[in-house]
Amino acid sequence: MAFLGSAVRRVVLAARPPLSPLCRTSTRSYSTEQTKEKNVPYEKTLKQDEGVSSGPTKPLPRSADAVVIGGGSLGCQTVYHLAKMGMTNVVLLERDRLTAGTTWHTAGLLWQLRPSDVEVELLAHTRNVISKDLEEETGLHTGWIQNGGLFIASNKQRLDEYKRLMSLGKVYGIESYVLSPAETKDLYPLMNVDDLYGTLYVPKDGTMDPAGTCTTLTRAASARGAMVIENCPVTGIQVRTDDLGVKRVKAVETAHGTIETPCVVNCAGVWATKLGEMAGVKVPLIAMHHAYVVTERIEGIQNMPNVRDHDASVYLRLQGDALSVGGYEQNPIFWDEVSDKFAFSLFDLDWDVFMQHIEGAINRVPVLEQTGIKSTVCGPESFTADHKPLMGEAPEVRGFFLGCGFNSAGMMLGGGCGRELAHWIIHYDYYGAYETKKNVNYKYNELLGKEYTFDFPPHHDVIKSECLSCRHGVAVFDMSYFGKFYLTGPDAKKAADWLFTADVNKKPGHITLFSHLITHFLLFSRASGDAYYLAIGGGVAEHNWNHIRTVLQDQGFHCHLTDFSEDMGMISIQGPKSRAVLQEVLDTDLSNEAFPFSTHKVVNAAGHQVSADFIKTGEFTLERMGVTCDGQCN
Structure with missing residues (x-):
């Protein structure tokens, strides 16, 4: 039987001579080996259906108001909310079986608190759908387990962040408590609290079952008229160009027929990029190997909350009388060639990559060092550059919506994001602040005034020096990202x-x-x-x-x-001395008479033609001279 502690030793000893104590320092920064696909005990579906046919589970309709592609968390949530909002002529297409790809092996964690108030609201809706709405509508249990969540703070800055989360949670009615190390030990006796500053306990966090959730969502959607079709891979997206030259979705092509539709929702997960290419839409996400391990039985772990240690980048999810251990990989393996036949498969786990999570887990729950590993789960997951999901209508094609790139948070954000996608598709975005009276029940300001004291962060003095340099002298800002x-x-x-x-009726310049x-x-x-x-x-x-x-x-x-964003740079020179600095560089008179406020000129700088804009920033003495040049300027 493999043990978590021995897994650490095996990786370390393979790289250097034996050490007497257990060494928990990684010997490699990056994985150099591609892992192999491994066999798992799931032939076609988590539902253990017998006699699965090769064709679609239902005949395809000739047309639909919307076609959702992908039967994972986001696809099922989106079709459910579309049907619930009244769009009953909607179809969900899944190339294999529901949850295939990523959703079936997800950890299913749901944390209610996030730094963004928008995400807090999205998570709250997911929790309501999973824990209450679906059961009331269908009479089925989704697999929701409310065992609580515990956030670990190993330093003062992290604990301060959790206190801010707690204050934000109070605004939204989320119950949470900051616990001392001793109180944390009482709540979670198996936890090592020697290096803790404190924890944040959220008693109504929990876990979701992906198979139960998706099955219940689609059953509720079908009851309202939606059609869910499995074993139906999409082979193409037809796009038409209207009389105004606008590209619009026309139809979805499959191996078993074509569905005419003005709206497609791309919920294809790691396959979203391929699906986007069918319609001429760029989908900027990347597929990676993402893993966790499931331990053998641990005495005393029953009913413990799920644990998230951001500093160690590890989570501990309660799984009956065992734990699932995982986290975000620092040196992940990219899945460069996403296979169309990868459904309920997994990869072999790369222990070099995963070892950082073992170290953090053993430190937090020491009994794990002598606990066996029952199974490893390493599957595909999609990630985006800013770690935020891709949502909304694609700029290139009207009627082509994105609901993908959820960075391993598709289950927990699925309910809220599925609702927003459905609302955008049916109603656009005419709601929100424009239906809310100003400052009704505005309590957040009172909470901040009562509970916060102000403390400067360590980098405050650096920012102060930069600001004063700009105010009294001159500063240069690279604004080429504009x-x-x-x-x-x-x-x-x-x-x-x-x-x-x-008024745009101005003279040139x-x-x-x-x-x-x-x-x-x-x-x-x-x-x-x-x-x-x-x-x-x-x-x-x-x-x-x-x-x-x-x-x-x-x-x-x-x-x-015309877009020149990648072809032109932009530099902003700000401060009372900006004019003097630029006068040394540009071949034009920069006096107020020759170059008035709120004007621009095409001038020469170091042998290159540039466009110079004169704008005021803040007080009158703070002048900004913006310079835009082509890619050859240095």
């Missing part, structure tokens, strides 16, 4: 007047700051003739690009929007 667009064509002025709040009505803020300058230059914050550039293109298409304006 989106940089040009709006040109016969109707460019008409389009700008329709799009933006400020003038700059205007404005917003898209209720959306984002941007900088807008008029070039020669009816050509306009737009500079937009990098974090919302793609949203603005999509919004502007949509307006141009819907209104039929005869103009072009």
